[in-house]
Structure formats: C-alpha cells, structure tokens
Amino acid sequence: ASQSTWSQRFESALHPAIARFNASISFDIQLIEYDLIGSQAHAKMLAHCGILSAEDGEQLVAGLEQIRQEYRQGTFQPGIEAEDVHFAVERRLTELVGDVGKKLHTARSRNDQVGTDTRLYLRDQIHQIRTHLLAFQRVLLAQATTHVETLIPGYTHLQRAQPLSLAHHLLAYVEMAQRDWERLGDVAKRVNISPLGCGALAGTTFPIDRHYSAELLGFDQVYANSLDGVSDRDFAVEFLAAASLILVHLSRLSEEVILWASEEFAFVTLKDSCSTGSSIMPQKKNPDVPELVRGKTGRVFGHLQAMLVTLKGLPLAYNKDLQEDKEGLFDAVMTVKGCLEAMTILLEEGLEFRPTRLNAAVAEDFSNATDVADYLAAKGIPFREAYNLVGQVVKTSLAAGKLLKDLSLDEWQTLHPAFDSDIYAAIAPRQVVAARNSYGGTGFAQVRQALQRADERLQSA
Ligand code: ARG
Numbered sequence: 377a378s379q380s381t382w383s384q385r386f387e388s389a390l391h392p393a394i395a396r397f398n399a400s401i402s403f404d405i406q407l408i409e410y411d412l413i414g415s416q417a418h419a420k421m422l423a424h425c426g427i428l429s430a431e432d433g434e435q436l437v438a439g440l441e442q443i444r445q446e447y448r449q450g451t452f453q454p455g456i457e458a459e460d461v462h463f464a465v466e467r468r469l470t471e472l473v474g475d476v477g478k479k480l481h482t483a484r485s486r487n488d489q490v491g492t493d494t495r496l497y498l499r500d501q502i503h504q505i506r507t508h509l510l511a512f513q514r515v516l517l518a519q520a521t522t523h524v525e526t527l528i529p530g531y532t533h534l535q536r537a538q539p540l541s542l543a544h545h546l547l548a549y550v551e552m553a554q555r556d557w558e559r560l561g562d563v564a565k566r567v568n569i570s571p572l573g574c575g576a577l578a579g580t581t582f583p584i585d586r587h588y589s590a591e592l593l594g595f596d597q598v599y600a601n602s603l604d605g606v607s608d609r610d611f612a613v614e615f616l617a618a619a620s621l622i623l624v625h626l627s628r629l630s631e632e633v634i635l636w637a638s639e640e641f642a643f644v645t646l647k648d649s650c651s652t653g654s655s656i657m658p659q660k661k662n663p664d665v666p667e668l669v670r671g672k673t674g675r676v677f678g679h680l681q682a683m684l685v686t687l688k689g690l691p692l693a694y695n696k697d698l699q700e701d702k703e704g705l706f707d708a709v710m711t712v713k714g715c716l717e718a719m720t721i722l723l724e725e726g727l728e729f730r731p732t733r734l735n736a737a738v739a740e741d742f743s744n745a746t747d748v749a750d751y752l753a754a755k756g757i758p759f760r761e762a763y764n765l766v767g768q769v770v771k772t773s774l775a776a777g778k779l780l781k782d783l784s785l786d787e788w789q790t791l792h793p794a795f796d797s798d799i800y801a802a803i804a805p806r807q808v809v810a811a812r813n814s815y816g817g818t819g820f821a822q823v824r825q826a827l828q829r830a831d832e833r834l835q836s837a
Pocket of ligand 1: 698
C-alpha cells in the first residue's frame, strides 16, 4: 500500500476496509477537470502574489495541464490508494514535476478546494441543463403551433370541465419550463461564489489574493467569511430543489401522456421509437419513457431530502459528512439531463396527437354547460340563477340521454325565454374555446399571442 499524505504523523496505515470506506475517488473523479482548473488558478495566484516564484507557478500549471491530457487519454486512472481526486492530482503532479509539486497546496486546504471544484462542476451542469430546458420548450412550442385549432377536453378533478385549445395545454408546460430555466439562472448566482482561499476554515497566513483566483475561475464574488465558505452547501440544496421542480413538471406531463396513450383516452398514438412491447402480450405498446421519468422523479426528491438531512445539525466548519454531498448531486444532474432529453425526444418524434379523436371528444360531453350559464348571465340574468337553471337542464338531459346541443329551441325557450337560436352557435365546442379570450385564456386569439410571446422569449434566450 502506498503511504498516506499524513504517514509521518501516524504510526500505522489505515485498515484496508476503512480506506475503502473513507475514499471518495470512485465518484469524485468526476470533478477532476474542475480540480485541475481550480488548481491552476490557485498556482497562478500564488505566483501573482509572489508566494511562489514565477517559474514554480509555470511548472505547476504545466504539470496540471499534462495530467489533464493523461486523464483525457485514459492513462491517468487513480485508484483508491489516492483517497480522493484532490490527493490523486497532487500525487501525480509531484511525480511529474518533482518537489515543486509539493508547493501547490500552499495556502490551500482540501476544504476550500472541494468547495471550489463542486461549484465549478455545478455551474457547468446548470448551464447544460438550462440549454436542455430551452430545447424542451422549443419542441413543446412546435407541437403547440400545429395544434392551435385542435381541441382537447380540459379537466378539473380529472372530470371534463371546459374544452381547450391543445396548444394552450402544451403552453402551460412551456411556462413551467421557463420558470425552471429562470430558477436555475437564479441558483447559478449563488453557485458562482468562490470559497478558494478560505483555507481549512480560518483563512491563511499567506498574502493571497482571493479575488484574483476567483476572477481567473469566472466566479462573480468571493465568500465573505471563511467558515461559511468551506461549510456552505446551500447552493447544492437550492440546485436540488430546482431540479426537483423540473422533475415535478416532467412527471405531471408524463402522467398526462400515459393517460392520453391509453385506450380509454386515445388522444395520442405512441411511435415505435419511444415505446416498448410486452414479452407476453403481443398487442401491447407501452409508454416506458414517461413512466420512467415519473419513476425517476422520486430519486431527485430523495437527493434533496438527503442533502438537507446531511446539513442539519452539522457544526461549523468542514465535517466529513460533507463528502456525502456529491453522489446525490451527480445523480440528480444526470437524472435531470436524461429525463429532459428523453421527454424532448418523446414530444418531438415519439408521439402523435389524434386531432379527430380529440375534436370529437369535446363534442360529446357537457363541458359547454358553463357557456349556457354565461349566455344567460350576459343577458342580465344573475349568474347564480343561470347556473342553477343550467344545472337542472344538465340533470334532465342526462336522464333523457341527450346532450345540450340536442335540445330543441322550444325546449330552450321553455327553460327560459331569454334563449334564442344563437344558443347553438354559443355552445359549439370551437366557439366555447374561442370565446375564452381573456388574457391568458384558451381563446384562439389569446393562444396565438401566447405562442408568439413564447417564441420571442426563446429567440432571445
Ligand atoms: N473528499 C473530501 C470531500 O469530498 C475532500 C475534503 C476533505 N477534507 C478533509 N478535511 N478531510 O469532502
């Protein structure tokens, strides 16, 4: 076994099982690119401040560069003897550049180092996820654009409520994705703060320039308090909360797609590229993609909960518990990206709406009942009175096996003299949708404007 960094202080080596238990290299190797960038910035800062000579600084930067090449070529594959990615890099650096490698850790601790790496990683990932969110919005928008005139039953309590433009329904998810995109932009502000130079917990005796390294790394600010800087994981909690909401939205859409694909609804057809068959039932075509997205949602919620529990009751500053921040974070990032990508493909080419079925569906129910009440209310009958009257009409029509459109003008006029022959046009599904022209409503004119606003927003994003 190779010697640990602290072998001079200790009498004997770690128990092999404890070494495995303690090591984080199997997962924090994912931070290596950020560890290298962070270390390069640190080395440059040390030289800039005259703490190391310019040559030492250059040698360190070049050695770290070489490790990057080795890692990318697959020749640098540290095992658990290195404990974590930070030790692995420092060791390799010393092998490559000799004793000067041992100077890299001047005025630094793994505590500010790991915080720096994690933030750089998350900043990159947030950028990628935001790009996925824009792509997701674009396919929703494309579907919506082709389905402004397609009607779909709108539900409350999963009971037919009022018909909608299908575009309006899809645009609701565009709004959610837009909030998610904005929320991540906001989280990024608190991710992009540098803890580098906070040291182990108290700062350092060397005349470092924290703003200099922060600027090299593209951080907007530096942590004002060293204790806070090394122990803050709020940014990870915020990210996991934002990620959880993304999954909430994807999961709600998934549930709808699963319902829509059922024989009972039959609002969409699943395409072969995004569905699977059964091993026994030859007729099956299953909506695996939305089911998996719905299923994976729980994992991300779990990671949020785990992070909160890890932080609760931790005394300042660094505690090894904080090593537990990474696996959940990495898994959440991977899950969010995977789910967004799969749902984007599903909406782009994995399903087809069935306009004939959808348009027919809204013609066969009482979802125009509100419009009858509105019709009377517009003629001066108090809404509650009109509502009660229509309630009776629905009851008697149901008993007679009729829909509202099947009532004769005589029947309407017996119910109330205010009814006229224009009642038929007023309760036709297309008119029912068109008439809801209030701002943000499902009226076709409103939907067209909403489409345009969303399109402009996406163009400028
Ligand atoms: N692998 C550790 C982690 O991920 C790095 C920081 C270790 N610091 C320490 N004082 N043991 O948290």
